[in-house]
Amino acid sequence: MADINLLPEEERSAESFENLRRKLLIGSVGALVVTGVLTLLLLVYYTFISSKKAGLITKVEASTQTIESLKANEELIVVTKGKVTEAAKIIDSRTDLANFFSQFSKLVPQNMYFSDFKISNGKLTASGKAGNSGAMASFISGVVSSTGQGLVSNVNVDSLSSDEAGAYDFVVNMKLIPKGQS
Amino acid sequence: MFSLPAISLPAFPKIGSGEETSKILKLVTPVVALGISLIVLVLVVWPTINKVISITVSNGLLTERVRSLQSKAGSLKTLDKNQLDRQLSRSEQLLPSDKGVFSIVQQLEREASGSGVILNKIDVAPGSIGETTAAQSGTAASAPTPVPAAGGLSGDTINTPLVQLKVSFTGDYRGFLSFMQAVISLPRVVSIQDLSIVAGGTGGSSVIHVQMTLNAYWKPLPSELPPVEAPIEKLTDAEQAILDKVKFEDITNAPVISGGTVVPSQPTGRSDIFAPF
Numbered sequence: 001m002a003d004i005n006l007l008p009e010e011e012r013s014a015e016s017f018e019n020l021r022r023k024l025l026i027g028s029v030g031a032l033v034v035t036g037v038l039t040l041l042l043l044v045y046y047t048f049i050s051s052k053k054a055g056l057i058t059k060v061e062a063s064t065q066t067i068e069s070l071k072a073n074e075e076l077i078v079v080t081k082g083k084v085t086e087a088a089k090i091i092d093s094r095t096d097l098a099n100f101f102s103q104f105s106k107l108v109p110q111n112m113y114f115s116d117f118k119i120s121n122g123k124l125t126a127s128g129k130a131g132n133s134g135a136m137a138s139f140i141s142g143v144v145s146s147t148g149q150g151l152v153s154n155v156n157v158d159s160l161s162s163d164e165a166g167a168y169d170f171v172v173n174m175k176l177i178p179k180g181q182s
Numbered sequence: 183m184f185s186l187p188a189i190s191l192p193a194f195p196k197i198g199s200g201e202e203t204s205k206i207l208k209l210v211t212p213v214v215a216l217g218i219s220l221i222v223l224v225l226v227v228w229p230t231i232n233k234v235i236s237i238t239v240s241n242g243l244l245t246e247r248v249r250s251l252q253s254k255a256g257s258l259k260t261l262d263k264n265q266l267d268r269q270l271s272r273s274e275q276l277l278p279s280d281k282g283v284f285s286i287v288q289q290l291e292r293e294a295s296g297s298g299v300i301l302n303k304i305d306v307a308p309g310s311i312g313e314t315t316a317a318q319s320g321t322a323a324s325a326p327t328p329v330p331a332a333g334g335l336s337g338d339t340i341n342t343p344l345v346q347l348k349v350s351f352t353g354d355y356r357g358f359l360s361f362m363q364a365v366i367s368l369p370r371v372v373s374i375q376d377l378s379i380v381a382g383g384t385g386g387s388s389v390i391h392v393q394m395t396l397n398a399y400w401k402p403l404p405s406e407l408p409p410v411e412a413p414i415e416k417l418t419d420a421e422q423a424i425l426d427k428v429k430f431e432d433i434t435n436a437p438v439i440s441g442g443t444v445v446p447s448q449p450t451g452r453s454d455i456f457a458p459f
Contacts, residue, residue: 028211028215028219046230063251066259081415081416083274084276086399098366116381119374
């Protein structure tokens with residue numbers, strides 16, 4: 001059964017307006033309070049971080065001044081480091097040829113010698129004489145052995161010719177193993 | 183007679199101008215309050231939030247900067263200037279700041295006589311003597327162009343400026359090995375690019391004739407320091423070991439050509455500059 005509203009229309013309208021006005025008032029006061037508190041908090045935080053920033057800038061200036069006063073030391077260490085790093089790079093990449101010859105000579109048979117020996121762009125070309133075919137075979141077997149492969153690779157016999165005494169003239173070429181790969 | 187039904191009109195509220203104004207006035211306060219809140223939010227809060235965000239970000243960066251600068255300043259304070267001077271002197275022997283042609287030639291002469299080989303020829307085109315930057319020279323002697331890795335091997339290339347010396351000498355195999363060992367052990371960083379050995383002197387002797395191309399490296403001084411924030415890079419153990427192998431030479435009072443190349447003491451002054459010595 002529908003409610004019977006006995007209040008006059010005018011009074012009801014006034015009451016709803018009053019409700020609306022009250023809600024609006026509460027909302028606006030709430031918004032004012034929230035805005036005020038937020039503004040206050042923000043301003044306090046802003047002041048705090050601004051002073052922190054000023055402090056950090058002071059510290060940066062102080063440290064920069066300290067570094068400037070020690071510039072001479074910095075110059076010395078920078079130059080030294082640059083030179084030694086570069087030197088280390090070169091030393092690491094260069095081949096110790098004295099050691100190469102010491103190792104390589106162990107692979108050369110007693111009755112064999114080289115007459116011409118060239119190393120250029122990582123390639124070794126050598127010519128010489130072997131006392132007999134066995135000496136040549138021993139040399140080739142040495143350079144392709146595990147020991148030899150630590151020193152050279154791509155062994156190629158360009159020519160091999162014997163004379164009437166049974167000695168062999170030969171020309172061989174091979175690639176030197178780059179440092180660090182042997 | 184017709185009896186007309188009575189028409190009842192709904193009761194309309196009375197619209198009086200005074201009452202309406204009173205209603206509007208009652209709403210002014212909250213509406214103004216909301217407006218003020220909105221204005222404060224737009225004009226104060228929003229810009230302040232943006233500023234706070236920007237300052238927070240910049241504070242983060244500044245904190246990092248302060249940390250790196252303080253760490254760098256601390257590192258620099260711990261460095262011993264005398265030790266740094268000695269290290270620089272040693273590194274200058276490893277890679278001089280100029281071509282150092284005469285010093286490397288003198289070292290080769292000394293090592294050749296110590297190894298028992300006879301130096302036949304040293305061929306070098308020094309180019310500009312006072313040159314301390316690789317870019318200034320167009321001569322092959324200081325070519326900063328990449329060359330195959332030291333030892334003449336293919337692979338990595340070295341971009342360090344260098345002076346190329348063509349050295350030929352004669353000796354026996356033992357002397358050759360000793361000279362090669364001495365060259366590779368020189369304080370200055372050198373590498374052998376090409377090597378050619380021709381054996382067999384007259385009468386089946388064990389004399390060998392050697393020709394080699396030697397790269398003697400140098401490194402000009404840097405024209406500017408790294409940025410102030412850049413951390414100090416200390417020497418690694420391997421680099422320190424390389425430096426320790428170099429004998430310290432005090433070159434502060436020695437006569438120099440440029441960039442620290444030490445000149446040996448020689449008597450000077452001639453009455454006839456065209457008379458053979």
